Amino acid sequence: MITEEKKEEKSLNFIEEIIDTDLQSGKYTRIITRFPPEPNGYLHIGHATSICLNFGLTKKFPGYTNLRFDDTNPVTEDTEFVENIKNDIRWLGFEWENEHYASDYFDVLYGYAIKLINEGLAYVDDSTSEEIATLKGTPTEPGKDSPYRNRSVEENLALFEQMKNGAFPDGSRTLRARIDMAHINMLMRDPILYRIKHAHHHRTGDKWCIYPMYDFAHGQSDAIETVTHSICTLEFAPHRELYDWLIEKLGIYTSHQYEFARRNLNYTVTSKRKLLQLVQEGHVSGWDDPRMPTISGMRRRGYTAFSIRDFCDRIGIAKRENIVDVGLLEFCVREDLNKQALRRMVVLDPLKVVITNFPEGVTEMCHSENNPEDISTGNRDIPFSREIFIEKEDFMETPSKKYFRLAPGKMVRLKGAYIIQCDDFVKDENGEITEVRCTYIENSKSGQDTTGINVKGTLHWVSVAHALEVEVRLYDRLFSVEDPSSEDGDFKDYLNADSLHIITGYAEPALLEASEGESFQFLRKGYFAKDPDSTAEKLVFNRTATLRDNWAKTAN
Ligand code: ATP
Ligand code: MG
Numbered sequence: 001m002i003t004e005e006k007k008e009e010k011s012l013n014f015i016e017e018i019i020d021t022d023l024q025s026g027k028y029t030r031i032i033t034r035f036p037p038e039p040n041g042y043l044h045i046g047h048a049t050s051i052c053l054n055f056g057l058t059k060k061f062p063g064y065t066n067l068r069f070d071d072t073n074p075v076t077e078d079t080e081f082v083e084n085i086k087n088d089i090r091w092l093g094f095e096w097e098n099e100h101y102a103s104d105y106f107d108v109l110y111g112y113a114i115k116l117i118n119e120g121l122a123y124v125d126d127s128t129s130e131e132i133a134t135l136k137g138t139p140t141e142p143g144k145d146s147p148y149r150n151r152s153v154e155e156n157l158a159l160f161e162q163m164k165n166g167a168f169p170d171g172s173r174t175l176r177a178r179i180d181m182a183h184i185n186m187l188m189r190d191p192i193l194y195r196i197k198h199a200h201h202h203r204t205g206d207k208w209c210i211y212p213m214y215d216f217a218h219g220q221s222d223a224i225e226t227v228t229h230s231i232c233t234l235e236f237a238p239h240r241e242l243y244d245w246l247i248e249k250l251g252i253y254t255s256h257q258y259e260f261a262r263r264n265l266n267y268t269v270t271s272k273r274k275l276l277q278l279v280q281e282g283h284v285s286g287w288d289d290p291r292m293p294t295i296s297g298m299r300r301r302g303y304t305a306f307s308i309r310d311f312c313d314r315i316g317i318a319k320r321e322n323i324v325d326v327g328l329l330e331f332c333v334r335e336d337l338n339k340q341a342l343r344r345m346v347v348l349d350p351l352k353v354v355i356t357n358f359p360e361g362v363t364e365m366c367h368s369e370n371n372p373e374d375i376s377t378g379n380r381d382i383p384f385s386r387e388i389f390i391e392k393e394d395f396m397e398t399p400s401k402k403y404f405r406l407a408p409g410k411m412v413r414l415k416g417a418y419i420i421q422c423d424d425f426v427k428d429e430n431g432e433i434t435e436v437r438c439t440y441i442e443n444s445k446s447g448q449d450t451t452g453i454n455v456k457g458t459l460h461w462v463s464v465a466h467a468l469e470v471e472v473r474l475y476d477r478l479f480s481v482e483d484p485s486s487e488d489g490d491f492k493d494y495l496n497a498d499s500l501h502i503i504t505g506y507a508e509p510a511l512l513e514a515s516e517g518e519s520f521q522f523l524r525k526g527y528f529a530k531d532p533d534s535t536a537e538k539l540v541f542n543r544t545a546t547l548r549d550n551w552a553k554t555a556n
Pocket of ligand 2: 038
């Protein structure tokens, strides 16, 4: 699946082909696209695909991209969401040409509605929503005309004005386009253009109590902004006919709608409505919980903007919906962080090692490269002393043949420091190993000549006396099934109860200099980013991804 799409990415995708043809033919000399979020939640990874597509097109071809808030639904929208959406788009690395709001066009849209009424193309309907639904028919049966369909233009104009002036309660009347109640496309059976909603709007306040429907705002906003290629997801394909009809009847700029398949990730949900439930019901700590597939959650988790753009590029766009493996996203972030992240040693599950031939109370400075992938980052100092921590899993009392870590009589290299040999170990009354006793080999420090000593394993370690206690948050998938939305019952029944483990890690002191959000590779453990919950007393790190590359293995 992925291999096929990788091939696609080399040539133009189908939308780029359309644009290329339009520019070649001289239909346009430049294009205008828009990214049109509804400010009713935070952006998620699905939106990132749409952002990369819309902004990417005008990087590739002459033209520009607008940001337009599709804010026609006062009840669910909020300025908090507007600000966060803007922040997320900028963080992803894109800048819009103009910032628009569908609500800025409410006056113009009202004028358009009057025009349709005057031309006999719209009418005020007093039917209830149930009555409208009953008269609508079914895909195989034509609908029936509303008893209000043949009102005079004058009566319609008067009623519509009264609707606007607040004379009627919510839901008591609508304005509908007068198209064809027998139309094969159900959306063309006199669609609702305006509804009454006495609600406070985040920008227009209480000025309006009637609000345009999506279909009477989206295409019109596109036309007002002279958007050339209006790209949306597949579920809007049946709306295209209405989009074109309204533009034609209003005689406004002819924007064109094109559809591509939604991109969904496995083991999560990409729907603002569902993500909102997770936030409101406390299943996560907020929109930016590092387990969330939101841009802000991923940023906090340690994802880089580049890795998200790279992911969107790799999956490309398609005409058929499919679910993308989250492993690909992890692959992208590993690739990027491997190049950039500084290396640090942090022991997550400590076992004490005493180096019996190293003097007590002495600290020796060792050195190791900050990032072997980027030598310009130089070396760092790492204090070494008589007592160190290693990972519990790096010691085995009776090792198997292929075990190259520490075991009685065996030698390992301590990263950036000496080769040590295990002489003995101590067990407590429960049989748990509590301490390992080793001797270090003089002149075996990294960089020194150790010819003749055959050591296969290199371990990370931290000096006990110098170790920083840090909080480490280990994340797993938020859901335990691939597609929680398609399972029986509520999607929240499939939340992974084990998606967060908080542990204490022991870090080398260089980690103290970490800045907020900075990413590190904890040697042999994975990529971790400093969380904003960190204080001067306690550093907190989020695991972005483990080091193991599961995705590459399954793809080959
Ligand atoms: P949600 O169901 O999460 O609220 P939406 O489509 O209603 O999604 P909008 O704010 O209306 O969210 O979306 C802004 C733009 O992002 C639209 O053009 C929409 O088609 C696109 N988009 C949203 N979700 C995805 C997705 N999963 N994949 C690709 N594009 C998406
Ligand atoms: Mg929407």
